[in-house]
Amino acid sequence: MPVPKGSTIDPERTRAAILEAATPILYERGLDGVGVAELCARIGVSKETLYRHFGTKDGLVAAMLEARSERVTRWLADAAATAGDDPRGQVAAVFEALEGWYGDPVFRGCAMLNAAAQHHVETVRAITARHLDRYLRLLTGIAERAGAADPHLLGRQLLVLVEGATVVAAHHDPAGAAGHARDAALTLLSAATRAD
């Protein structure tokens, strides 16, 4: 019973439970692919409760995208951290983590990019842009610590590779995209560090 009925038990827990349960459903079916009524039914919550916590369907969508962006970025940063201080190892770890994600049967591409492609609302586009900013910060940090000649350029190149790999994996080659992108990233890293 993830969402109890009491009053003062957990004003906040209900919201978190809704968010957690709604995320995979909206990701799998698409933002417009599932109505609020069905969503509530599958979550096990009434429409009134959902609307009291999020005000609107877009409010729920924004909250879940924001949470997902933070979560996936942290996950990727953790993956890089497992490689210790080795820059090449960190880059390889990022793409190997992505490879695992691409192989997941529920993988449907980047949730933020999908959302931005569907919902032309400004708030969603802003969340997507912020998400790419988070990725860029992470990748630029790796490039800096690797001693790249131009870490900002390498960071942006890595961002293109990460996003490109995700797109290609989602729509063309789930098995190979991460490996090809990783090889490219390591080549770019070598070129960027050989020059200094």
Add this chain to the structure above:
Amino acid sequence: MPVPKGSTIDPERTRAAILEAATPILYERGLDGVGVAELCARIGVSKETLYRHFGTKDGLVAAMLEARSERVTRWLADAAATAGDDPRGQVAAVFEALEGWYGDPVFRGCAMLNAAAQHHVETVRAITARHLDRYLRLLTGIAERAGAADPHLLGRQLLVLVEGATVVAAHHDPAGAAGHARDAALTLLSAATRAD
């Protein structure tokens, strides 16, 4: 008067006119962002005519995506061809053509990727996959003629860069994405040809 009323005048011309007029509208607003009624009003055609030619809204969408995929691939191939036999010039030409596209105020990312993110219908996903196949053939051809050690690998890496640049341009950095991807592509090309 793009859509005359007569009977035997042009059974096929009407269909082409609908397709041409509907494409930019569906691209700008999204497949689900504009209803059939409004679409017909803006095209200047009746719903009956549209449905007789395409059967269903999905039919229209599929026809327009297929046409757009062929058209944009041909456009990119032409851009590469302007660089003559120089492989580096061909790669650079591809990304500079993309840069011009990204700068277009109506640029909204890749129409096929957007469509696949919205419409979870199998036919749309198939068209998107075929589209990436077209891109891959084009890029692998360039890699082969450049004498890359592993042209299939380089082709797939270039595909990741092209798609990644398009995504980043659409959602984060319209001005810089193409340039960064081009630099990365030329670095990969150098590495792939230096080895042999």
Add this chain to the structure above:
DNA sequence: TCGAGATCGTACCGATCGGTTCGATCTCTG
């Protein structure tokens, strides 16, 4: 000139959508 066929404009259909409302029910606190 006449009829076949393409098109128009509009009305219409059933379904679904996001969102609201309300009475009943439950749980905790005072």
Add this chain to the structure above:
DNA sequence: CAGAGATCGAACCGATCGGTACGATCTCGA
């Protein structure tokens, strides 16, 4: 025990959606 507040479930609302039907109009070939 009493009441405040959160939740439920179901009904309800207006809008919009994709798709169909129909009579009127137009253009062509025979």
